[in-house]
Amino acid sequence: MNRLSEAATRAFIARYGTALGAVAVFVFFAAAAQNFLTPGNLAVVLKQISYIAILGIGFALALTAAELDLSFANVTSLAAVATGTLVHGGKPWGLAVLAGLAIGLAFGLLNGLVVTRLKVPSLIATLAVASIANGFAFMITGGVSIVGRWNPDFVFLGRGVVLGLPILVLWTAAAAALALFFLKQTRTGLHLTFTGEAEDAARLAGIATRRMKLLGLGLSGAAAGATAILLTASLSSAAPTSAGDFLLTAIAAVLLGMTMIEPGRPNVTGTLIGALIIGMLGNGLVLLGAPYYVQDIVLGIIIVASVSVSASTLTKAAFHV
Amino acid sequence: MRTGLLIAATAAVLALAPDAHAMKLGIVAFQMSSETHARVANAAEAAAKQKGWEVTLLNSRGAMPEHAAQLENLISAKVDAILVAMGKPVETDAQLAQAKSAGIRVLTVMSGTSPHTLFDIQVNEYEVGAQAALYLLGQLNYQGGVLLSRFEGNVGTRIRGKVLDAVLSENTAVKILDSHGMARTASWRDDVKAGMSALLLKHQGKIDGIWASFDGQAFVIDDVLQGMGLAKGKLPLVSVDGGQEASARIRDKTSLMTATVAIPFERMGTAAVDALDRIVVQKKPKDDIVHGPYLFMGAVLVDASNVPAEGKWPW
Amino acid sequence: MAALLSLRAIGKSYGAVVALSAIDLDIDAGDVVGLCGDNGAGKSTLIRIISGALPPSAGEMRLDGRPVAFASPAAALESGVATIYQDLALAPRLAVYQNIFMGAEHLRRFGFLRLLDKRRMRAESAHFLARLNVDLPDVDRPVSDLSGGQRQAVAICRALRWNARLVVMDEPTAALGVRETRQVLDLIRELHAQGVTILIVSHNMDDLVAVTNRVVLLKNGRKIGECRTAAATADDLAHMIASGVVP
Numbered sequence: 006m007n008r009l010s011e012a013a014t015r016a017f018i019a020r021y022g023t024a025l026g027a028v029a030v031f032v033f034f035a036a037a038a039q040n041f042l043t044p045g046n047l048a049v050v051l052k053q054i055s056y057i058a059i060l061g062i063g064f065a066l067a068l069t070a071a072e073l074d075l076s077f078a079n080v081t082s083l084a085a086v087a088t089g090t091l092v093h094g095g096k097p098w099g100l101a102v103l104a105g106l107a108i109g110l111a112f113g114l115l116n117g118l119v120v121t122r123l124k125v126p127s128l129i130a131t132l133a134v135a136s137i138a139n140g141f142a143f144m145i146t147g148g149v150s151i152v153g154r155w156n157p158d159f160v161f162l163g164r165g166v167v168l169g170l171p172i173l174v175l176w177t178a179a180a181a182a183l184a185l186f187f188l189k190q191t192r193t194g195l196h197l198t199f200t201g202e203a204e205d206a207a208r209l210a211g212i213a214t215r216r217m218k219l220l221g222l223g224l225s226g227a228a229a230g231a232t233a234i235l236l237t238a239s240l241s242s243a244a245p246t247s248a249g250d251f252l253l254t255a256i257a258a259v260l261l262g263m264t265m266i267e268p269g270r271p272n273v274t275g276t277l278i279g280a281l282i283i284g285m286l287g288n289g290l291v292l293l294g295a296p297y298y299v300q301d302i303v304l305g306i307i308i309v310a311s312v313s314v315s316a317s318t319l320t321k322a323a324f325h326v
Numbered sequence: 327m328r329t330g331l332l333i334a335a336t337a338a339v340l341a342l343a344p345d346a347h348a349m350k351l352g353i354v355a356f357q358m359s360s361e362t363h364a365r366v367a368n369a370a371e372a373a374a375k376q377k378g379w380e381v382t383l384l385n386s387r388g389a390m391p392e393h394a395a396q397l398e399n400l401i402s403a404k405v406d407a408i409l410v411a412m413g414k415p416v417e418t419d420a421q422l423a424q425a426k427s428a429g430i431r432v433l434t435v436m437s438g439t440s441p442h443t444l445f446d447i448q449v450n451e452y453e454v455g456a457q458a459a460l461y462l463l464g465q466l467n468y469q470g471g472v473l474l475s476r477f478e479g480n481v482g483t484r485i486r487g488k489v490l491d492a493v494l495s496e497n498t499a500v501k502i503l504d505s506h507g508m509a510r511t512a513s514w515r516d517d518v519k520a521g522m523s524a525l526l527l528k529h530q531g532k533i534d535g536i537w538a539s540f541d542g543q544a545f546v547i548d549d550v551l552q553g554m555g556l557a558k559g560k561l562p563l564v565s566v567d568g569g570q571e572a573s574a575r576i577r578d579k580t581s582l583m584t585a586t587v588a589i590p591f592e593r594m595g596t597a598a599v600d601a602l603d604r605i606v607v608q609k610k611p612k613d614d615i616v617h618g619p620y621l622f623m624g625a626v627l628v629d630a631s632n633v634p635a636e637g638k639w640p641w
Numbered sequence: 642m643a644a645l646l647s648l649r650a651i652g653k654s655y656g657a658v659v660a661l662s663a664i665d666l667d668i669d670a671g672d673v674v675g676l677c678g679d680n681g682a683g684k685s686t687l688i689r690i691i692s693g694a695l696p697p698s699a700g701e702m703r704l705d706g707r708p709v710a711f712a713s714p715a716a717a718l719e720s721g722v723a724t725i726y727q728d729l730a731l732a733p734r735l736a737v738y739q740n741i742f743m744g745a746e747h748l749r750r751f752g753f754l755r756l757l758d759k760r761r762m763r764a765e766s767a768h769f770l771a772r773l774n775v776d777l778p779d780v781d782r783p784v785s786d787l788s789g790g791q792r793q794a795v796a797i798c799r800a801l802r803w804n805a806r807l808v809v810m811d812e813p814t815a816a817l818g819v820r821e822t823r824q825v826l827d828l829i830r831e832l833h834a835q836g837v838t839i840l841i842v843s844h845n846m847d848d849l850v851a852v853t854n855r856v857v858l859l860k861n862g863r864k865i866g867e868c869r870t871a872a873a874t875a876d877d878l879a880h881m882i883a884s885g886v887v888p
Contacts, residue, residue: 038403046402053395148479148510150390152416164420190756192746199732199743206730210744210799211715240390242417246510250389270734291399294350297358297385 023265023275023311027282034289041292048171054284055173056232056248058277059180060255061262063228065271066184068259070221071201072127076116076135077229077255081248083138084108084233089151089243098159105237106230112138113226117219127222142245150244163239176235177277180228184273197221202270257304258283260311283307349379349407349607351599352400356412357388361542362567362591366411366435369595377603390417397421400430407431407602411595415440431606435594436482439619444605444612447594449625451482455489457587457627458566462535465562465584468497470534473525474505475518475543483539486566490537503529508543518546526550538565541572541586548575551582558582568628568640576633585629588640594623643706645670645838646691646722646807651700653686660686661862664700668807673829673839675849675870678859678882684842685811687859691840692724692809693717704807715744723805727812729796733785737777738766740784741798769798773831789817790824797828800837807838814848826852846875860885 018025034041041047060077067074084105091101112134119130165172188194199207200217208214232251237243261282262275283304290300351374355367367383374381382400386393393414400408401424408430415422415438422442425432432443439446462472474490477483494500506521508514522543526533536551538544544565551561558579565572568588575583601621604610615621626632626640634640644667653661661683668674678684689695691702693711702709704720711717714724731740742762749758766780775794777787784792793813800808813829814822829852833839843849849856855869858881866887868878881887 040402040404043402049395049398049402053391053398056391143479143510148484150414150417152414192748192755192757195739195746195757196744198735199739202734203730203732206732207743209714209724209726209730211713211718212744236391240394240417241419242390242414244390244417246388247390250387250392287395288399288402291352291382291384291396292403294380294382294403296383297355 019268021265023261023282024278027278027285030282030285030289034285034292038289038292041289046288046292048174050281050284050288051174051177052171053288054258054280055177056236057251057255057258057283058177058280059228059232059235060248060251061258061276061280062180062184062273063225063232064255065259065262065273065276066188066197066228067127067221067225068271069188069201070197070218071204072116072120072218072222074113074116074131074222074225075128075252076112076131076138077225078248078250078252079135079138079142080109080112080226080229081233081236081251082243082245083112083142083145084230085237085243085247086142086145086151086245088234088237090145092155092159092237093151093153098156101159102162102234105234106227109230109233110223110227113223113229114219116226117222120222121215121218131222139245146243146245148245150242152242155238155241160238160241163235163237164241173235173239176231180231181273181277188273193217193220253308254283254304255280257308257311260308264311279311349377350382350403350405351379351602352382352384352396352403352405352408354384354386354393354396354400354408354410354413356386356393356410356414358385359388360412361569362540362589363412365569365591366595366598369592370409370411370435370599371595373596373599377599386413390414394418394421397425401425401428404428405430407433407606409598409602410434410437410443413437415443415446431602433598433602435598444601445616445619445621447598447601447621447623449589449594449623451485452489454482454566454587454589454625455486456493457625458486458537458564458585459490459493461585461587461627461629462537462562462564463493463497463500465564466500466535469499471501471503471529471532472535472537473503473522473529473533475508475522475536475538475547476505477508477510477539477543479508479510480540483566486539503532508539515542515546518543519550522547523550526554533561535562535564538563541565541567541569544583544586545571545575548581548583552580556582568626570637573628573633573640574636576628576630577636585627588626588628590623590625590639590641592639593641597621597623643703644668645672645705646840647703647706648691649701649703651687651690651697651702653683653690653695653698659862661690661697662699664859664864666857666864668838668840670806670838671833671836672855673833673841673853675853675856676840676842676859677844677846677849677856677878681861682859682882683862684859686862688724688809688811688840688842691717692722694724718803718805721804721806722809723800723803723807724809725793725796725800725811725813727815729792731784731792731795734783736781736783737787737795738763738780740795741766741769741780741802743799745802765802766798769801770794772801772835773797773828775828788821790821790828793817793825794828797832805837807840808832809840809842811842812844813841814843814845822848846878849878850875858882858887 064074087108088101088105091104092098116131116134119125120127167175196212197217199212200214204214236247258279259271259276261279263271266272266275286303353367353370355363358364371381371383384396386396397418398421413434422432422440426442434443434446436448437446476487504525506525509517538547544563562584563582564585566587568586572586575581601615605612628640646668648664648666651664676684690697693714693716747758747761748755763780770777773794813825850870853870855867857867858865865885868887
């Protein structure tokens with residue numbers, strides 16, 4: 006009986022240890038930083054993490070099929086400048102939104118085709134595609150950011166408030182719900198998971214593993230496109246390097262997520278909690294007056310700590326040919 | 327292991343946690359890895375600490391969403407004032423408006439103006455660009471061929487390039503032999519080195535002068551020229567920014583660096599803190615310091631005739 | 642009546658290297674047949690041909706009297722030939738029921754969508770395991786939690802899920818301890834009792850004698866003969882393989 010409960014405790018810690026860590030971070034800042042617990046500040050934190058949460062969910066979907074997508078940040082920037090250019094040029098904003106999504110999806114599928122058809126490992130393939138996206142972003146803008154007073158309906162997509170909540174929070178919740186539903190309730194989602202968990206076994210069982218990898222990388226691209234639209238609307242501007250900073254933080258959110266809920270595996274709920282931890286740290290450290298380099302150091306420690314817990318899947322994906 | 331790391335991070339944060347009551351200033355530098363941004367931010371931080379203020383120095387790492395997020399976080403932190411170095415007021419209009427309505431005074435350095443901020447401390451980049459361009463043309467006696475090292479990824483360097491184009495369009499005896507547009511990457515030095523080396527070889531013997539959009543590029547070009555065995559005075563090499571290394575190279579007998587337009591980044595940082603001291607602490611009206619949205623500070627052209635000694639500034 | 646599976650003059654060569662030549666083999670419905678031989682005798686080549694992983698270079702394969710040519714293991718599976726590989730081809734971190742239904746999930750209607758019917762898959766998984774007399778109460782547990790014998794049971798359940806008429810088992814008892822080997826042999830007997838036709842490849846003569854009706858012996862890529870196991874011992878089989886002569 007005693008041994009059983011000990012094992013149960015250990016299993017609980019493995020599943021929820023990092024989530025408890027998130028609660029600890031929350032309690033710590035609530036106690037140490039006087040303005041942390043105000044509703045306004047909590048809304049700020051939730052709003053700020055929406056980009057890395059959505060990008061992280063995309064990255065996690067690709068990683069579910071055991072493929073790395075290191076291009077999502079640059080693809081987001083490219084889709085952002087394309088969307089921004091269209092809105093700025095007075096085109097209907099619906100068209101700009103479609104263009105942003107289409108560019109994200111197209112680059113995701115490009116990643117997928119390079120990986121599945123040309124057999125280039127995703128680590129290399131997506132870095133190359135990242136460079137291509139970066140080139141296009143500068144080609145469109147010449148390095149100048151696109152700024153303006155834009156159609157309020159478009160800006161509402163990023164800055165609006167619905168039911169008292171920042172709209173970004175609702176988009177994030179919608180993306181997470183959609184991804185969870187896809188992975189857990191649909192056959193294609195399960196096949197994506199099988200592809201990442203046991204590619205040979207999945208292929209022998211008749212699962213189209215290459216198509217699943219294409220899909221995983223395509224979805225990551227689509228998440229980048231969606232993020233680009235929210236980013237452009239909420240900043241009312243777009244620059245060819247808008248999203249570069251999200252590469253590390255979004256991946257860190259996924260890695261943190263892999264230490265909980267489904268330990269060792271990329272998962273949506275864990276990614277959300279991981280993003281929340283990163284967001285709380287970024288915000289809380291500023292409230293405490295910590296200088297910028299402390300944030301970088303803490304982020305680095307988080308990545309090392311979470312990878313040390315959940316490295317196996319990532320290395321498998323990174324060096325898989 | 328994980329718990330240990332968490333405790334260590336917690337302890338580090340607690341050790342840094344400040345006491346209340348002092349004037350709280352948040353400084354946001356758009357990109358600390360860029361030397362000019364860091365010079366402004368670090369000088370301002372030092373000046374503010376000397377006044378006994380509580381300072382939070384943040385780095386937006388060159389990313390707009392991070393920049394906006396940090397402004398939001400500082401507003402949440404209820405700082406008394408925010409100083410933005412090389413920021414983007416138009417893109418962060420919503421955050422700056424929020425700061426204003428929260429009663430937080432925002433002062434910017436080399437960022438541009440906004441209805442929600444006090445004013446912007448600037449050097450006039452158009453004037454700076456014109457000084458550098460005209461100096462180079464003077465060195466050439468208004469004729470010959472020049473090589474350009476450009477950078478379109480930054481407002482300041484882009485303006486300098488455009489002003490140079492304008493100056494050259496009025497002085498048609500000076501021809502652009504070639505120009506290299508620097509790529510925006512972490513390894514930009516390699517890019518400048520490779521691009522300019524190729525152009526120097528291609529136009530060997532026909533080059534009368536070299537223009538670089540900022541000093542960092544000029545240093546790389548200087549090293550390439552020295553490596554090719556060229557001696558000081560052989561070719562004028564002119565750029566913009568100014569700083570200890572630029573002065574050192576202008577003094578150096580082996581360097582080809584001829585002149586730079588020194589922008590007083592440190593002085594802009596300290597002037598910003600002084601202005602905030604008068605406006606926020608001493609409650610003086612803003613118009614006591616400057617009328618209008620800009621406080622212009624002068625840039626100084628530095629060449630062999632006025633180069634300051636080591637550790638000194640030309641102003 | 643035609644045999645369930647019948648091979649005629651099956652051969653496989655890689656350029657000048659002949660891996661397998663002129664193999665004739667008939668397996669009747671409901672039979673349990675063993676395949677044995679030394680390393681390099683051609684066992685795994687033959688298995689891969691039957692399971693659809695490798696096309697033969699010569700000969701003909703008939704299933705239920707009709708000629709077949711499997712393009713892939715998945716195609717063989719659809720024709721009712723399921724192969725259980727030595728590494729079992731499972732996804733260790735996923736649940737027992739998910740592994741059993743891998744690639745052949747049950748779906749249910751949900752408005753215009755078709756979603757995974759988890760309740761049905763869980764229930765049928767429990768039913769398959771019960772048919773094999775395997776006590777595994779929680780089909781939501783990950784396969785990595787299971788013993789070697791239990792994993793073998795999951796792999797066999799997968800064959801049941803496909804309604805496989807012929808189950809090909811590649812070294813089912815390799816790397817198992819004594820107790821687990823006995824469990825797997827029990828599983829095979831159980832499967833046989835339910836009328837499933839089985840082809841077992843094994844090094845272990847004792848196991849083959851214990852569960853099969855007859856054994857096909859290979860040596861150097863050729864079939865040297867067949868032997869009914871009711872009348873033979875493991876030593877007899879080992880001797881035949883060593884000498885290359887089947888009395």
